[in-house]
Amino acid sequence: MGYQYWKYEQLNQLCNDAFQKFGFNADEAKTITDVLLLSDVYGIESHGMQRMYRYYKSIQKGMIDINAKGDVVFETPVSAVIDGHDGMGQVIGRKAMEMAIEKAKTTGIGMVVVRNSNHYGIAGYYAKLACEQGLIGLSCTNTNPIMVPTYGRTAMLGTNPIAVAMPAEPYPFFFDASTTVVTRGKLEVYNKAGKALHDGWALNKDGHPSNDAADVLGNIAAHKGGGIMPLGGSTEDTGSHKGYGWAMVCELFSSILSMGTTSDQTGKGGKGGICHGFMAINPGIFGDAEGIKAHLSAYLEALRNAPKADGQTRIYTHGEKEVEAQARLMAEGIPVNDNTMVEVLELCNYLNLDFSKYFGDYMPETAGSFKGNFY
């Protein structure tokens, strides 16, 4: 397998055009594109361009309703519940986080939960929206079932990422992590690359450890059993119950509080059923927001300057890698896997978009043994 490097503007134009062709308005297409490409420029390949195909298939199947905007079905000064009516996750998600931000600016804290939505991209995008306004941002989402609970054999929870962002200098604290040991997207990337999975990541349909990405993804898609281990692996000695617990916290603040679909029941009857949670907190409700920001910045610097393990040269603080990746990829180009480019070509053909308008005379070929990611 190989990678093509593209300028941000090329991918940005393609995505905006594609989502408008699907029927989203320009503002919505921009939001969806921003979420996708933020992932790519942050170096999180799993949730960027390589996810285009999944959205395409979900729209084509009618799982995503491009006309649904989301309705507020319950509201208090500090909270709201939104029914997404099967809309695009990024469109519903942005609306929800903007409500949480507005409430936080008024009351100090805003919490908004969403039901009946779809995959919303990286959780960190929404936490970052709040952070850009000087607030602490939190976001989480459940997903299709893929995490096998400790001592279980079938997936009962999603990758259930939780993101937390908070203003700091020279860059914010930005923590965005699935509560599985790795994401489904990571398995998809390994599958596309034809690489063996690391030990301690995944279970086969019988609940035994597996290194075979295609087999694990295929079993998950066919609901045959197996899946990804929680953060902490598959035994309590290594903290499996903790990763499983964090996944449950994600469910509480997405599917449970919204009276939505829990991860194990998502994707049934042709509906996504995905649920999200959003929270914004104004640090000013605890005193001097600037002082708090400086306090966090000093601690992050102390962490970066702490003694390193033998053979290591850096301790990273959360958000640092993303900022560095963004600077590098905006300058050098954004890598996209050849197999993803095959999917992009198919998408362009489907939408009657001229592939060469974005990518010149480059023509992708399916590389390696990749047979698709089982949507």
Next chain:
Amino acid sequence: MGYQYWKYEQLNQLCNDAFQKFGFNADEAKTITDVLLLSDVYGIESHGMQRMYRYYKSIQKGMIDINAKGDVVFETPVSAVIDGHDGMGQVIGRKAMEMAIEKAKTTGIGMVVVRNSNHYGIAGYYAKLACEQGLIGLSCTNTNPIMVPTYGRTAMLGTNPIAVAMPAEPYPFFFDASTTVVTRGKLEVYNKAGKALHDGWALNKDGHPSNDAADVLGNIAAHKGGGIMPLGGSTEDTGSHKGYGWAMVCELFSSILSMGTTSDQTGKGGKGGICHGFMAINPGIFGDAEGIKAHLSAYLEALRNAPKADGQTRIYTHGEKEVEAQARLMAEGIPVNDNTMVEVLELCNYLNLDFSKYFGDYMPETAGSFKGNFY
């Protein structure tokens, strides 16, 4: 090493008497005792009776000021900051969570952060206080430095536990976990028991993996380096950066927002400097609280009933083990390690309490190679 089994009433009487002898009033002594013994009856030996000695030493050294009650130094309708003035963690912690609960009942959400406190026992106790009133409860605390950040060599964060509790039937969701792979208390228990640490738990002073509990605890106490790995181990492949990230979230909601002492700076100048965070959320701000509770209860039941891994007979939901342990230990007696009983005897002698009043003619002897837990 061996264990003695005692009735709850015996330990309860001892603890209440001891803390009153130290100078706490009856209500405060009861709170401290309740926190300690809740840990023991939940089967969490690390944070129960075996921690008495640490509190005793901290009071004796003047690190804990028994007269400090905690002052509210900043407040809004949804938030407060408390300066603990070096008081007892359990006393300050209870006051803070009660404020958060009161605010949640009024506005829907209450967040209270605390600085200049001391070790407050299990984080779950405070989350449970909110849960008992029909609210979602969250609590976290930083601790003395013991977690080595990913790629680091010295402890820069605490065990930094976070607890989340939410009402459900037949028992609440109750998740209380350190963000390290294991707690310091667990290392203390292994040290008392003379057992080798599991792989993937701890690092020696050079940053290399170690199975020697006494060596690791000694190095930590002497600030020589090493410590416990984050949940997810010591490499990014197994998610080390995620455990480290959760520990950071704990710092944000304790030391950072309270403008208090970050974990790496705690315990200096004879002060604890420990910081806590508390949050209570009324599920009713998202609609029908009873419906939400039923929704969670159904999901927890589905998890317990899901297919089990080969060789496993149960999938536990969080809080289930604690409820079962409580029923069993209240009936059969609470196990206390012989080496802990040696510490209790020393404490009784120091306070002029009659050891035999609580424990009859039992007389403890130091067992095995235990040489203390390095306070």
